[in-house]
Amino acid sequence: MTALAAPPAAPEKDGPPQTPPPGRRVRRGGAGRTMKAGWLSYVILGVALLISAFPFYWTIVAASRSNADMAKVPPSLLPGPNLIKNFEQVLDEADIGKALLNSLIVSGSITIGTVLCCTLAGFAFAKLRFKGRNALLTLTIGTMMIPPQLGVIPLFMLIAELQWVNQLQAVILPGLVSAFGVFFMRQYLVQSLPDELIEAARVDGASTARIFWSIVIPIARPGMAVLGMLTFMTAWNDFFWPIIALSSQEPTVQVALRQLGGGYVNDQSVIMAGTLLGTLPVLLVFGLLGRQIVGGIMQGAVKG
């Protein structure tokens, strides 16, 4: 909170931008760094991991069985043979294929757009001087505290006016606005882009656009990647706005899942198969880039 409230915050005390690789840091970290975890810690963490992972496992189990299997009284805890058949049925009944494609289009555009818009704005807020900078930044960050539901009704009236209901741009365009993204990129660039570099380029006669293209972008790339992943996950998983702006004719995966769950299909294993399909892409992203996502979240956290 304190970091949020005060724009010229001092996360810089964290030392030079990218100190050592995230694996080991020197003289940072509380008691833990010196203390080894006892066996009890491992047990508790093991249980916690089991609880986090079990619903995923269960989705696979349920998605690979038949509906009759799901109603057996000692439930079977192992995957069955029906996975492909259930997948086929979901694609058939709920048109998950189209939903997956729509989700990909929506999340992809939102990710590219947000990263670009937020890097531009973040750079301006971090390194350029202009009138009203602090006021605009405070305004932007201030809205992070306001829930999106507050604006949803006029937003709906707006897209109804534009006749965008049921069209993908109704979800894409509002998604490009991310106050968090601006804040994130600003923090990143304040820390990792030295002023001297910009001044040196200025002396060499480079325009701001040139500086942005050949200095800021390369330095900002890791931050942009983290913001991109977080944005993609959020956009893929977004539920509230898509179910208002879209319908069953042009659904994203989350909208399609709602139809599955809302009695559209009454077969538990088919519902679970759809859930699995809708979750796989984001799990794939997470599996490949989980480390960076963890790093991004910890980086964005407020430190004492």
Next chain:
Amino acid sequence: MSLTATAKAGPRSPAGPGPGPDDGRAAALRRTWRKASPYAYIAPFFTLFLAFGLFPLLYTAFVSLYRVELQTSGEMEWRGIANYTALFTDEFFWTSLRNTFTIGVLSTVPQLAMALGLAHLLNYKLRGRTFVRTAILLPYATSVAAATLVFAQLFGKDFGLINYALGLVGFDPVDWQTGTVASQIAVSSIVIWRWTGYNALIYLAGMQSIPHELYEAAEMDGASRWRQFVHVTLPGLRPTIVFTVIISTIGATQLFGEPLLFEGSISGGISHQYQTLGLYMYEQGWGFFHLGRAAAIAWVMFVLIVVLVGANALLVRRRARKEAGR
């Protein structure tokens, strides 16, 4: 776009075309552009932000004073505070307000407590640290929709795995869908499952920025691990804790997907037993087509958040002052 236009025009006048050679004019022009160009960098964001972020936010208050129906959202009829009075005389508003509060407490308190404990463990020297951190964040990667559908299945009354497991240890099956307390616990558990790991990582980041020397000093004073946790970790973590409390409060106030999908009903169960304010707003707006009424609910939610966040901040500040006085 208007932002850039005015910005470009603005600073040009004070610079003024000085009487000088052509070279000077070019330099002045460049200087002017340098002053104006920052606005070009924030323009794409702010254009969208004004249209799709800020304008709707402010316009909601306005809409809440009108009668607006979904099918004819272009026609607005002045109602004054009638939307609000209608709200306050609707028993389901009060039910959803109460539910939002109880589900909020049921989900936030255990979630943050467990996250704190997990973060403490993760802060130890640990084998496979990166793996554990990543795995514990996994639930965060799923969507509300997917998580809720899976949990609804697990919480099934007759064939759900949870009732089966309860049966193994000698409990009667619980009706997780129709019981008020049971259904609220079930809905809360989805929230807890998805967000505990996320909060644990936030706490871990906070813990790692607590200076090591404080622990060394505490150890020299003979403080046990527990006392170190209470007297060094917790105070050092205060800003982070405040941050998570506020974020979770906001999240709990707008809870929507979990109660909607838990059973697929828009009214949050047969007797509205787990309908939250967010769902109530959706029901009014997109179930019954009363957009004006829904806007009033949105506004009530906002006031609620401001009050809750304010109360939290006040509480923390008072505690901090008390401790400083000691």
